[in-house]
Each structure stands twice: as C-alpha cells, then as structure tokens.
Amino acid sequence: MAHYLLHINGASLHVAAPSDETLLSVLRNRLDLTGAKYGCGEGQCGACTVLIDGVPTRSCLIPVSAVGGAKIVTIEGLGQDGQLTPVQQAFVEEGALQCGYCTSGMVLRATALLRETPQPGHEQIVHAMDGNLCRCGTYPRIVAAVQLAARLQARAVPPEGARR
C-alpha cells in the first residue's frame, strides 16, 4: 500500500492504495465517488471519464500513482451550490439519457469540449463525443444537449462590452 494526496473536486484527499490500482477503482471503492462508471475497463467506452487538468481521461486505464499533483474533476464536482452547470442542465432538458450509465462520462466530455470550443458545429460535437459509447443509443439527444449547453453557456456569459 502506498499513500497518495489527490486533488479532487477542489479538495485534497489522502488515500492509501496499491500503486497499480486504477484511479477509477480508487474513486469508486475508496473515496465513494461513484459517478464515474466501470463499463469496459479497457479504455473503450468512456463511462469512466473524469477530467484530469481539464483533459477528459479514462480513469479505468490510469493508475492512481500517475495522478498525484493533478487536478481531478469528477461528475460530483461539476455543479456548485446545488446549481447544475449548463451541460448538466441541457442533458436534463433534452432528456439525453436513458439508463444513465454513460451520462457522467458524456457530461464531462461535453464540458471539456465547450471549454475549448464554446460554439461547436454539429460535426465537431459528433467527433468530440465519438469515443464515448451509449448502449441506449441516445446519441441524437446527446448532440442536441451539447448544442443546447452551448447556447445556455453563451447566455450565462455577459457580452464583452458588458463585462467590467
């Protein structure tokens, strides 16, 4: 067992785990952060996606020993003060989920996309979300949710001239 200090959702957390234990396992089984899901365990589905220093990352592939010092965000860390983010709100409004197993990974992937590209075109959304699989086939609604999130996000940001 080794000891790690992880920076997750704005908190610094101590955890003891074998160095080769995956980040996904540590999140779910040692820290009770169960939003990231175990789908394939092989990097194929994206259900385990978290943000590491802002980059969508498959936590089933990365050992906990590799993430010390990085800022990790899981789905539990997205909303603040009980408020949903525009992406979360859009997924709800568009009904972009069925069983919900893929949803935390989808939301985090979409969050990273909209940070990089605030107004993505349809093809950019499809391309960015391509590696995240939804067994329920809600892809059209997921794309619609990302489009709506872009609009909600734009509304939330005051126009340049209005900023102080």
Ligand code: FES
């Ligand atoms: S569980 Fe990590 S990619 Fe499928």
Ligand code: FES
């Ligand atoms: S909503 Fe069921 S896997 Fe996507």
